[in-house]
Amino acid sequence: MAIGWPRDRKMTEPAAPPSQVSASREPTGRAPGATRSLTARLVTGLSSLLILGGLILAFAAFAYGRTAARDAFDRLLVGAANDIAASISIRDGAPVVDLPVSAFELLALAPDDRIAYQISGPGGAVLTGYQDLPRPTSSARDLVLYDARFKGEPARFIRVTRRFAERQFSGTVEVIVGQTLRARTQLAFSITRNALGGLAVGGIAMLAFAILIVHSALRPLERLAKGIAERDPQDLTPIRAAVPGEVDVLVQATNGFMARLDRQFATMKSLISDTAHQLRTPVAALRAQSDLAAEEDDPARREEIVVKLHAGTVRLSRLLDQMLSRALVIHRADSARRERVDLRDIALDIFEEGDHAALSPGAEIRLEIGDEEVAVLADALSLSEAAKNLLGNALRHGKAPVTIGAEQENGQARLWVRDSGPGPAPELRARLGERFTPGRSGAGRRGASSGLGLAIAQSVAETYGGTLEMESxxxxxxxxxVLPAAEEHR
Known part of the structure; x- marks a missing residue:
């Protein structure tokens, strides 16, 4: 046997049992851990979005309203100042002002605002109007708009410069007209209010339509929940429901979960059925033998009965081990994660454990493994249980020496057990994967049963996409x- 290759052996421990979860149900109210409904989430999210967007649009609308109001009323100031400047004339070498009514009619369009004006000649001498009106910081242009305060109130001013170059008078005359900002502020708020009113109506309409759409979209979920609630507790058949693609993912996951539950229930039912069927007879026989031993006075006869009792308990123990092993293997098929396993490790572990010595004392066991990795994607514990059952079956029903080995060829990995006997009859081989199949004649005890060992091995092989093969x-x-070989590490 070739076993001297360097390897990093990893022992796979059985999965820890899941924590116990209370099976009690709440008769009313939401299920434990349930969060808010999608409708509530949508309403909260859209409301927050609309409020945030409304605040942003409110600032933008107010800024736009202030700009629009300023432009509108600035035109009124420009018109009034130009009218006043146009009314200035030169008489006897001095500027004379004839204030036009039209200028003040323009400014009267803002009735709540206060108006101020000043007309000054060369040297800043005030010809008419307020004496102390604020002046602009820049005097380079003939028309300047600026902000200042008038009588403690914010106001908007315009300065228009008219230049004269006549025989009797040469110089400049400045016209300053100001107006407070009450009408401008009211117009800006009016524009903002109108904009936000339209936004509020549109937002409420969007929210209402969104709620209707969500209710319509969630209606298949309600039908699905109703159908599941009305199901019989024993009905674990796949759910067939016309649902949207997004919900179909949930349906498929639920179907997969129910399929695993169905397999687990089938395993428990099979275990209970097999236990009731297979244990009744040997337990009754053990009880009868024990009753005979208790009533037997002949020491030789009593010793014979004790030997039969021991043989019966050994068979019963082996049967229980196989039943529990089968239940464990089927359970791990759905719960254990598939990992990269080297079948040489499985064969070597079984060979080194030496459990076969207790099963068949003195029997010769051999190991045949090579230097190349024989890797598969499976559960190491399940493969180990299956191989142990194959070895035990060969020791009980086959002929020594018995060899266990692993090899890979043509993309397939093989974990095999070989005894030196002829094997079962051809008509019996097709039934060897069934539970409690009668044993092969000519090998081992006549009429013995193969029990669950081969059924366990076949179940493990099928779980991981393989088969159970026999040949003489x-x-x-x-x-x-025989399992599909795993891809090589790169």
Whole structure:
């Protein structure tokens, strides 16, 4: 046997049992851990979005309203100042002002605002109007708009400069007209209020339509929940429902979960059925033998009965081990994560554990493994249980020596056990994967049963996409778990 390769052996421990979860149900109210409904989330999200957007649009609308109001009323100031400047004339070498009524009619369009004006000649001498009106900081242009305060109130001013170059008078005359900002502020707020009113109506309409759409979209979920609630507790058949693609993912996951539950229930039912069927007879026989031993006075006869009792307890123990092993393997098929497993490790672990010595004392066991990795994606514990059952079956029903090995060829990995006997009859091989199949004649005890060992091996092979193969050749009868080989590490 070739076993001297360097390797990093990793022992796979059985999965820890899941924590116990209370099965009690709440008769009313939401389920434990349930969060807010999608409708409530949508309403909250859209409301927050609309409020935030409304605040942003309110600032933008107010800024736009102030700009629009300023432009509108600035035109009134420009018109009034130009009218006043146009009314200035030169008489006897001095500027004379004839204030036009039209200028003040323009400014009267803002009735709540206060108006101020000043007309000054060369040297800043005030010809008419307020004496102390604020002046602009820049005097380079003939028309200047600026902000200042008038009588403690914010106001908007315009300065228009008219230049004269006549024989009797040469110089400049400045016209300053100001107006407070009450009408401008009112117009800006009016524009903002109108904009936000339209936004509020549109937002409420969007929110209402969104709620209707969500209710319509969630209606398939309500039908699905109703259908599941009305199901019989024993009905674990797949759910067939016309649902949107997004919900179909949930349906498929639920169907997968129910399929795993169905397999678990089937395993428990099978275990209970097998236990009731297979244990009744040997337990009754043990009880009868024990009753005979208690009533027997002949020491020789009593010793014979004790030997039969021991043999019966051994068979019963082996049967219980196989039943529990089968239940464990089927359970791990759905719960254990598939990992990269080297079948050489499985064969070597079984060979080194030496459990076969207790099963068949003195039997010769051999190991045949090579230097190349024989990797598969599976559960190491399940493969180990299956291989142990194959080895135990060969020791009980086959002929020594018995060999266990692993190899890979043509993209397939094989974990095999071979004994030196001829194997079962051809008509019996097709039934060896069934539970409690009668044993092969000519090998081992006559009429013995193969029990669950081969059924366990076949279940493990099918779980991981493989098969259970049997063949007879010159070395003897070989039975192997054949699985797809895993890809090489890169």
């Amino acid at each position: 050749d010159a070395p003897g009868f070989t039975i192997a778990i």
